[in-house]
Amino acid sequence: MKATVLQGVGDIRLVEVSDPALRDPTDALVRVRLAAVCGSDLWPYRGLESFAPGDRMGHEWIGTVEEIGSEVVGLRKGDLVVAPFAFADGTCSACRDEVPTSCRRGGFWGGANDGGQAEAVRVPFADATLVPIQADVDDDLARRLLPLTDVMATGHHATVLAGVVRGGTVVVIGDGAVGLCAVLAARRAGAERIISVGRHPDRAQLARRFGATDTFHADDPETVALIVESTGGGAAAVAECVGAQSALDLALAVARPGGTIGSVGVPNGVTGVDLYRFFRANVGLRAGVAPVRVYLDALVADVLAGRLDPSPVFTAEVVLGDIGDAYRAMDRREAIKVLVRS
Amino acid sequence: MKATVLQGVGDIRLVEVSDPALRDPTDALVRVRLAAVCGSDLWPYRGLESFAPGDRMGHEWIGTVEEIGSEVVGLRKGDLVVAPFAFADGTCSACRDEVPTSCRRGGFWGGANDGGQAEAVRVPFADATLVPIQADVDDDLARRLLPLTDVMATGHHATVLAGVVRGGTVVVIGDGAVGLCAVLAARRAGAERIISVGRHPDRAQLARRFGATDTFHADDPETVALIVESTGGGAAAVAECVGAQSALDLALAVARPGGTIGSVGVPNGVTGVDLYRFFRANVGLRAGVAPVRVYLDALVADVLAGRLDPSPVFTAEVVLGDIGDAYRAMDRREAIKVLVRS
Structure with a gap:
């Protein structure tokens, strides 16, 4: 089958690899239907994170069950399944x-494991890992479900960790797909004031569509003062959706x-977090x-009920054969997120 | 009056200073009855934290109200009051x-403000800051109340931040007065398993008396593995009561x-916290x-009711005139905590 590998910095390739096969009785074999490129895929692509040449790529994907091991009881051939970016024994x-991301027998898609930017994936601990969808899944629904595998669940996690409450205020740092999904998650959680901080006008527009009540530019020297003033001393909840030192510094500056x-x-x-700054302000x-797996059932239910649609984060799509174009578009910020059809 | 100042590294002095006087109508003037030396007083004393020569010292003290400003309504002359280490407008x-430690008009005792290792203190925002004790306070009770001004409330804060729950497990890192008080606070909160990690056999003994179910030596290479194994993967709550990089590393190693x-x-x-290590394990x-002020009412009530006695952290005492001896004893770890009689 064909699978995406990272051969070197900036060198993404679709190559022929051995077909995956069941190995353990708890495995399932899944044919990939849709995959996506994640912002975190860009770190090794840009040489900012270590990798081994030939590492498999892609941890966001949904697909159709093709084969199940003898001990799999909750899945059937033909099921459309949503895969969290980590597998775990449950x-x-x-x-x-x-x-489950700390499961000792679990792991993440890609690297030495199968990746989702491919034609098929062997899934360990299939019962504990995969969520089958009890509905007919047309293309539109498939596109709405795909973000749950990572960015929507990750944006939701940011709001859970930050303690977003109904009627409360949250500042979301970052206007990538995760930040935008955090805005959506904050609205879902009932936050009254959702302040999005980013760098791109088109994404600020999408943030507003997702529920942001205010949008600010991260590099505007007035941003911190304006947020602190308009929140009466800073926000009780800040969702940091970037992972860079500058984003964490900004988060601390606007936290109450x-x-x-x-x-x-x-x-x-x-690597240089100064604990004193957190200590001083509690x-x-x-x-x-x-x-992700912990949140999937509730998120899937909301998507199926039509209450949640994170699919606008996909602003471009390619077929698997053009996977290189998807990375280039993400790298140049020509797309927020690229969908990949297998 | 006489007040303690830090003149240089290792140079602590009792000097004559101007008598404090009421300045604002919300002030009170308090005659100090008992004070204490804190582990954090040792940082500037050892030259590990900046200070201005002549800085007033002492942020743990209780005393008797001598004068009140015209707008003070909750205090009367003669009241025995407990002072949190920070004053705040409320x-x-x-x-x-x-x-209240982030109050913009508030501050901390010592430095350019009055310090508690002195004969008297001017207290700003006296109504919001001080807690009067509605009881006759003999010497024994005074000794039990004094730790509430900092170390007992700080140990309690550690357990609140760590999320210690009734029936749960907590690892307390550090066997200084704060760590020992965190053990006491964990017992008060109903923790079932309280694991104390320190470096001194006499303090381990006091930790057990305060409620520790297990004690380990911080430098024993087996400690981390033993704690992780005996807790089935680490503790859900870890109270880090030292403030050094090594203590934080140890805390992370035993956290679930x-x-x-x-x-x-x-x-x-x-200053070198590596965020990835926290991120990876959530x-x-x-x-x-x-x-402190937030916790004082409940802690005072427990002391008055005889349910809480942190006074065993005082293993030595001096009169104010011998304040230098108190610092030397703490610096050489000859005492866990030294009480100072004004």
Whole structure:
């Protein structure tokens, strides 16, 4: 089959690899229907994160079950399934604690594991990992479900970590797909005031469509003062959806004393956090890779009911054969997020 | 009157200063009865934190009201009052948010403000700051109340930030007065398993008396593995009561995925926190200077009812004239905490 690999910095390729096959009785084999390119895929692509040449790529995907192992009980051939970006056994202490991303037997798609920017994927612990959709899934619905595999669940996680409450105020740092989904998640949670901070006018427009009540430019020297003033001293909840030091600094600057920063961007070079600044103002820092599987049932239900539609984050699409174009468009910020058809 | 000042590194002096006097109508003048030396007083004393020569010292003290300003309504001359280590106006947004340590008009005892290791203190915002004790306060009771001004409330804050729950498990890092008080606070909160990590056998003994179910040595290379194993993957709550990088590293190593570290030691040189390590395991970091005033009413009530006695942290005492001996004993770790009689 064909699968996307990262051969070198900036060198993304679709190559022929061995067809995946069931290995363990708890495996499933899934034919990929739709995949996506994630902002975090760009870190190794740009050489800002280590990788091994030939690493498989893609951790956002949905597909159709093709084969199941002898111990799989909750899935059937033909099921359309949503895959969280991490697989997990569902039984260990971390899984029981609802932190499946810390499952000792689990892992993430890509690298030495199968990736989703491919024709098919072998899924370990298929019962615990995959969520089958009990509905006919047309293309429109498939596009709405795809963001739940990562960016929508990650944006939701930011609001959970930051402690967004009904009627409350949240500042969302970042206007990438995760930041935009955090805005959507904050609206879903009933936040009354949703302040989006980004760098791109087109994304600010989408943020408003998703529920942002205010939008600011991250580089405007007035932004911090305006937010602090208009919130009467800063926001109790700040969703940091970038993962860079500058974003964390901005988050701290707009956080209210006693408030909480929920940080979900994969930290890139954020190794110099000065604890004193958090200590002095009693600002909590809850950083975490989203336990997507924990949130999937509720998010899927909302998408099926028509209450949630994160699909506007896809502003471009390609077929798998043109995967290189998808990375280039994301890298040049010509697209917020690119959908990939297998 | 006489007041303690830090003249240079290791040079603590009792000097003659102008008598304090009422300045604002919301002030009170309080004659100090008992004060204490705090572990954080040692940072500037050792030259590890900046100070101005002549800075007043002492932020832990209780005393008797001598004079009140014309707008003070909740205090009377002769009242025995407990003073949190920070004064605050009680009306600003931070105070209303229960973070009086971030009050813009407030401040901390010492430095350019009056210090508690002295004969008397001018207290701004006396109604909002001081807690009068409605009881006869003999010497024994005074000794039990004194730790509430900082270390007991700070230990309590660590357990609040870490999310200690009834029946739960907590690891307390540090066997200084704050760490020992965190053990006491965890027992008060109903924690079932309280694991104390320190460096001194005598303090481990006091930790057990305060409620620790397990004690470990911080430098034993087996400690982390033993705690992680015996808690089935780490503790959901970790109270970091030191403020050093090594303590934070230890806290992270024994935290359960999805758990929370409550950090209350004044961070000293902790400028290199690697966010990725927290992100990867979804471990929250809530660092904060204790909002002592918020906790005082409940803690005072427990002391008055005989349910709480943190006074064993005082293992030595001096008269104010011998304040230098108090610092030397603390610096050499000959005493856990030294009480000072004015």
